Amino acid sequence: MTDRANEERTRDGLFSFLSRRRFLKVSLVAGGAILGAGGGGLLALRGKAPRVEGLRVLDAHEYRTLQSLVEVMLPKTNAIPIDTASMDLPRAFDTFLADEPKQNVRDLQKALVLLEFGPLVFDKKLTTFSRLDAPERSKHWSEWAVSDNLLRRQVSIAMRKFFNLVYFDREEVWPYIGYSGPSMKRMPSVAP
Amino acid sequence: MSGAITDLSKEAPPEAITTEICVIGSGSGGATAARLLAEAGHEVVVLEEGRDLIGPERTQRDGPMYDQLYMDRGGRASHDLSVSVLQGRVLGGGGVINTCDVVPIPEGVLQHWTSKYGLEDYAPERFKRFEDEALGDLSASRIPESLVNLANNKLRQGAEALGLRGEVMLHNRVGCRGLGTCLIGCPIHAKRNPRMVALPKAIEADARIFTRARAVKIRKASQELKEVSVRTLDPGGYHEQHELTVRAKIVIVAANAIASAQLLLRSGVGNSHVGTNLTLQPQLPIIGIFDERIAAFDGIPQSYAVTAFEEEDNSEFGLWGFRIEGIMGTPGIVSSLLPFSGAPGMEGMAQYDRMTPSLLLVPDAPSGRVEIARDGRMTIRYEQREDHRERLRRGVEAAARVYLEAGAREVLVPTVPPLIIRSAQEARQAQRLTFAPATAPMISAHQQGTVRFAASERDGGADLDGQVYGTREVYVFDSSGFPTSASSHTMAPIIASSRMLTTKLLTRM
Numbered sequence: 001m002t003d004r005a006n007e008e009r010t011r012d013g014l015f016s017f018l019s020r021r022r023f024l025k026v027s028l029v030a031g032g033a034i035l036g037a038g039g040g041g042l043l044a045l046r047g048k049a050p051r052v053e054g055l056r057v058l059d060a061h062e063y064r065t066l067q068s069l070v071e072v073m074l075p076k077t078n079a080i081p082i083d084t085a086s087m088d089l090p091r092a093f094d095t096f097l098a099d100e101p102k103q104n105v106r107d108l109q110k111a112l113v114l115l116e117f118g119p120l121v122f123d124k125k126l127t128t129f130s131r132l133d134a135p136e137r138s139k140h141w142s143e144w145a146v147s148d149n150l151l152r153r154q155v156s157i158a159m160r161k162f163f164n165l166v167y168f169d170r171e172e173v174w175p176y177i178g179y180s181g182p183s184m185k186r187m188p189s190v191a192p
Numbered sequence: 193m194s195g196a197i198t199d200l201s202k203e204a205p206p207e208a209i210t211t212e213i214c215v216i217g218s219g220s221g222g223a224t225a226a227r228l229l230a231e232a233g234h235e236v237v238v239l240e241e242g243r244d245l246i247g248p249e250r251t252q253r254d255g256p257m258y259d260q261l262y263m264d265r266g267g268r269a270s271h272d273l274s275v276s277v278l279q280g281r282v283l284g285g286g287g288v289i290n291t292c293d294v295v296p297i298p299e300g301v302l303q304h305w306t307s308k309y310g311l312e313d314y315a316p317e318r319f320k321r322f323e324d325e326a327l328g329d330l331s332a333s334r335i336p337e338s339l340v341n342l343a344n345n346k347l348r349q350g351a352e353a354l355g356l357r358g359e360v361m362l363h364n365r366v367g368c369r370g371l372g373t374c375l376i377g378c379p380i381h382a383k384r385n386p387r388m389v390a391l392p393k394a395i396e397a398d399a400r401i402f403t404r405a406r407a408v409k410i411r412k413a414s415q416e417l418k419e420v421s422v423r424t425l426d427p428g429g430y431h432e433q434h435e436l437t438v439r440a441k442i443v444i445v446a447a448n449a450i451a452s453a454q455l456l457l458r459s460g461v462g463n464s465h466v467g468t469n470l471t472l473q474p475q476l477p478i479i480g481i482f483d484e485r486i487a488a489f490d491g492i493p494q495s496y497a498v499t500a501f502e503e504e505d506n507s508e509f510g511l512w513g514f515r516i517e518g519i520m521g522t523p524g525i526v527s528s529l530l531p532f533s534g535a536p537g538m539e540g541m542a543q544y545d546r547m548t549p550s551l552l553l554v555p556d557a558p559s560g561r562v563e564i565a566r567d568g569r570m571t572i573r574y575e576q577r578e579d580h581r582e583r584l585r586r587g588v589e590a591a592a593r594v595y596l597e598a599g600a601r602e603v604l605v606p607t608v609p610p611l612i613i614r615s616a617q618e619a620r621q622a623q624r625l626t627f628a629p630a631t632a633p634m635i636s637a638h639q640q641g642t643v644r645f646a647a648s649e650r651d652g653g654a655d656l657d658g659q660v661y662g663t664r665e666v667y668v669f670d671s672s673g674f675p676t677s678a679s680s681h682t683m684a685p686i687i688a689s690s691r692m693l694t695t696k697l698l699t700r701m
Contacts (some may be wrong), residue, residue, distance in 0.1 A: 072533075074538070077535050128458055153631065168527040169255045169524040183370075
């Protein structure tokens with residue numbers, strides 16, 4: 001058997017852009033908040049996340065960050081009146097990560113820390129992403145896509161790519177976008 | 193030993209296999225070589241990292257198909273996420289997940305390669321035989337009018353109204369029913385791709401094909417008997433399981449321009465050219481939005497191309513300019529390319545059935561590289577050049593005018609921030625697009641270069657037979673050897689090139 005810890009690093013992937021060196025650099029350039037505020041203060045700021053059963057990779061805080069993100073990224077609207085709460089998209093992300101190389105998982109976890117403390121690091125607000133109310137969170141998240149900071153744009157791309165792909169692959173969404181579904185199901189006479 | 197496909201995720205492999213020829217990669221280059229060599233009576237083993245995913249297992253669903261059919265589960269990208277790099281990871285390679293476009297290497301490019309790079313075997317008159325054979329392998333034919341869907345007809349309608357040259361494309365489908373999900377595999381196998389043509393013929397000629405077999409290193413590359421270190425993968429293709437060594441006199445690397453270079457670099461094989469001169473041919477989506485339902489997801493997604501802006505004989509780069517090609521994807525992939533989030537994103541996707549997307553296909557200079565870091569991580573380093581940005585801007589303006597002429601209500605350029613064009617005058621705003629890193633959803637589907645063919649070791653990574661410099665019979669037979677962009681679509685060029693190189697190899701054996 002091969003050793004998974006030494007598995008060939010052949011896989012690049014969406015979440016492989018955030019090396020430890022780069023994470024530290026961005027954090028420092030952005031104000032040093034994460035490193036400078038002290039671990040205890042940061043933990044207090046983040047607060048306690050509700051326990052989530054059955055996660056394979058994410059912890060409760062990371063899960064909460066993603067849940068907060070999904071709420072503003074894929075909100076219930078007149079165009080698509082679906083509440084994502086029932087979809088548990090953060091768990092889909094957890095399932096995805098369970099089969100990713102360890103280095104990608106570590107990179108993603110760094111990105112989630114940066115996202116959670118984004119209001120502190122980038123906006124100098126003494127709060128965290130999950131604690132912002134929905135309109136403020138939505139505004140803060142939209143700034144990641146257009147930021148001058150390349151890393152923030154990259155996090156935005158990676159998250160949009162994953163969650164959009166999973167969300168719009170759900171059948172309950174299709175009636176609202178005019179998609180008729182996989183053609184094989186619509187054309188039963190077509191056989192392999 | 194008779195030919196067969198063996199899934200190594202389902203059984204523990206032997207510690208070692210000895211064969212005459214080991215082919216790494218089962219796509220257009222590898223499958224073609226394996227077939228011709230096996231048919232000539234040679235003992236061939238093919239290694240493929242992906243699995244053999246066929247028939248109803250091709251579910252037409254974004255999530256599982258990108259996970260199983262694409263490298264890095266569809267997430268591969270250039271170093272700064274500016275370009276999404278689509279690369280097949282399935283038995284049959286890129287031909288399983290492409291849009292079936294058959295575009296041979298233009299004569300101007302062949303002449304360019306001959307005169308500038310000394311690739312005499314690619315001289316038009318010498319290469320024609322292999323191009324013809326490749327077209328035969330692919331059962332190439334013009335897409336019938338009945339299969340040009342409404343979205344592609346909108347593109348044609350606009351182009352014709354503006355007097356722009358274009359064409360219904362050649363393809364390699366037989367028995368197509370317009371199921372629409374070419375990018376995530378055809379469930380009825382209408383594509384006459386390597387999986388359906390070359391590989392069955394290779395098996396018939398006793399080639400042994402191993403799937404879920406990742407080649408991780410080539411050892412003893414300058415000795416008579418090479419060793420390929422292989423790690424088998426679990427059924428999902430996520431984790432390595434067992435180790436295996438394949439010993440072979442001849443090793444043919446045909447794993448795509450990225451993965452072939454990655455393997456050679458990791459093996460410490462070849463000279464300083466290996467990994468360099470990468471072209472990604474980045475493409476940018478443009479979306480015409482109409483008032484009426486278009487349902488571009490039904491029918492062949494890519495059947496019409498506006499070719500008026502394409503140059504085939506640029507003195508410095510051969511293929512240049514740009515082309516505009518219709519395209520469509522399933523909802524997951526289309527949404528992932530849109531620049532919106534939150535309520536604007538939901539409103540944007542609510543127009544999915546009224547979208548007519550196309551791709552601006554812009555050939556690039558060979559300026560990227562594949563790198564392996566000390567920790568083993570592979571990076572696709574790619575900086576977009578200003579000449580590429582300039583042609584993208586021209587392309588955006590042209591595509592916008594075409595769609596508006598065809599009656600589009602507006603044209604969405606999915607940059608961050610998005611550009612929405614509602615009139616011919618507004619199309620000039622394309623000149624303001626910066627294409628800063630990670631602000632435009634660029635896609636690469638035709639990676640080339642990285643082990644350039646050259647008559648001298650000073651000028652490239654492999655000789656004119658495809659033999660990697662510094663090795664004894666380790667070859668590259670895929671798009672790695674192309675010195676510049678071969679064509680707007682690389683399947684037919686790779687098959688033709690592999691046919692030529694394999695024929696040369698056979699004459700020496």
